[in-house]
Amino acid sequence: MRTLITNATLLDTVPEPHVVEGDLLVEDGRIAVVGHGLTADHVVDAERAIVMPGLVDAHRHVWQSVLRSLNPDSTLGDYLDLVLGRLAPAFTEDDVHAANHWGALDALDAGVTTVYDWSHVPHPEAALDGLREAGIRAVFAHPDRAALDRLRPPAHITLALAATGPVYGPVEEAVHDWKAARDRGLHISLHATGTGAVESLHRHGLLGPDVMVVHGNGFTDDAMQTMADAGATATVTPAVEAQMGHGNPETVRFRAHGVTTGLGVDTVVTVPGDLFSVMRAALPGTPAAEVLTMATIEGARAIGLDREIGSLTPGKQADLVMISTDSPGMAPVTDPVRAVVGSAGRGDVRAVFVAGRRVATTSAAARERAERVRARLTV
């Protein structure tokens, strides 16, 4: 099937964010060509809209969608105690399915076409099914090695190890987990702040381009350089980190050391589920164009999917977001890159495509299910 997107302001992200002239042809789910004089049976008119690669959320706990805004005042300690300590174990299989479906719609509705779902809740099959049902592209990370062996994800979802060690578990466990993940070619991601984690990973030979460290607040320059030398990547969740007390977000320092850095929402318990507000939180010290890069191609690189997504390069997956430019909050647009980073919000997202297919971004049935889970769980 061929789809032609016409009349758009096309925004590509490589080699840096810039407008490209022409129309965009999608064929069999992939970007075929950007140019003039193209035809197709199916035409999408993107008048008064920016069309760009879908946003990449490199770190989110999708299952927490049903706990949305439970505690915007929460510190990291409050969150660990209530959400992970008391609520997570209470999730049934149905709860996880409902929560992941609704959380994936939250992401899609805000133009996020790929999410790295760090799923530290029981019932991974149900979580994976929720993502699949929403139609979002995802990296599904889970700590349970046996589950990772058993899960059979669809083509647009890849599996990863959500590692607990060496920060939330013993380093010996990390060594075993890493070996199992690497034997299977799985991406690996872990939470870490302060000193000790990178040093320990390095000592045990665990760092590499397949490892993504989330947060990194307070890492020493040496630790960041060690990551850069090993090709390890980072994801910063600046809105959550500033709010929950992790420390200053480290996008500027990571990138100064040459560490590929993505952006993430992390948890909607505390912050909104859109990457636009996360981009705004990442702006201090970083030019808008580079922030947009982190939310697209650099995020894709951080999670190991840059050969498939993150730019309008022909051959890549047609994961696209169409952002209206005619709302009172967007017009007048003088520079599309700055408009997206500086002003766009989820209300401006007109259409979202994953693998060339326009996806639904909400569902009354999914919302009602999520509300029922929330009513039962809320403390």
Ligand SMILES: [Zn+2]
């Ligand atoms: Zn997290």
